Amino acid sequence: MIVRNTIGPLARGTSVLDAAKSMVINESPYALLEGAPLKMIDAIQILRAIASSNSPIEMAEVLTSDVEDLAYEVPTVSEDEVLKALLIKGGAVALKGGSIADPLYVLAENKSKLKDETVRRYIDDRVKLVDPLLDIINAVRRSLIYDLEGYIIVGQKRPFGIVTPISLLKYLTSEHVISALDAGDNSALDRAIGDLTSPIPSYITPATLTRDALVAMVEHRYEVFPVVGNNKNFVGALKARSLLVALLG
Numbered sequence: 001m002i003v004r005n006t007i008g009p010l011a012r013g014t015s016v017l018d019a020a021k022s023m024v025i026n027e028s029p030y031a032l033l034e035g036a037p038l039k040m041i042d043a044i045q046i047l048r049a050i051a052s053s054n055s056p057i058e059m060a061e062v063l064t065s066d067v068e069d070l071a072y073e074v075p076t077v078s079e080d081e082v083l084k085a086l087l088i089k090g091g092a093v094a095l096k097g098g099s100i101a102d103p104l105y106v107l108a109e110n111k112s113k114l115k116d117e118t119v120r121r122y123i124d125d126r127v128k129l130v131d132p133l134l135d136i137i138n139a140v141r142r143s144l145i146y147d148l149e150g151y152i153i154v155g156q157k158r159p160f161g162i163v164t165p166i167s168l169l170k171y172l173t174s175e176h177v178i179s180a181l182d183a184g185d186n187s188a189l190d191r192a193i194g195d196l197t198s199p200i201p202s203y204i205t206p207a208t209l210t211r212d213a214l215v216a217m218v219e220h221r222y223e224v225f226p227v228v229g230n231n232k233n234f235v236g237a238l239k240a241r242s243l244l245v246a247l248l249g
Helices: 016-026 043-051 056-064 079-089 103-109 136-145 165-172 175-182 210-220 240-247
Strands: 007-010 030-033 039-042 093-095 152-156 158-163 224-228 234-239
Touching: 007 016, 016 030, 016 043, 016 056, 016 165, 039 043, 043 056, 043 136, 043 165, 056 175, 079 093, 079 103, 079 240, 103 210, 103 240, 136 152, 136 165, 152 234, 158 224, 210 224, 210 240, 234 240
Parallel strands: 007 030
Antiparallel strands: 030 039, 152 158, 224 234
């Protein structure tokens, strides 16, 4: 069973870099900020800010800025309101008591309510594979364009790996990358996205049952999972958010 993994609350004045490092250490893409109104920062906001920068120096400035500059107000809801709030808002929401509920947590809690059906109708077939030779920043931009919550599915016709928001933040906040950005050196960002790719741990097909797909997503803590067809050719992505729709019946 997946459990809530709440970071923080982070102190106001915490840098984006320190917030990102906390996410990496805790393997959680969401964190709350202390104080009122209640605010949240997530890995996507950080990746979007980095990817929108026009130079290494600008990226370094993003990482040294106050995390509150990227944070946003988040609703506090009861357990009964979580599903509706997630579908309206996306991302994650705060629960009364100060913890976070994300799509994977809610799905795991309500697994028995999923219909005995395949994932076919919930596949996003607009998603494209990212060439392993594409540079890191352009790969991140592509993931944001296709609304993949920072996930990058890598391959050519067949997916062979995946890059998660946490693995991206781990690389982008490493000492050698930070040093390079501070010096105005872009070389660390020219690295191929294939170098950061982890093997796909298991495969989901259009014929996979929703409950079985959820087991794989929860086990690996992936909010996005590649879907393959015959010969393991890529057919799209299954998102945890789509399975929330399935809970509604």
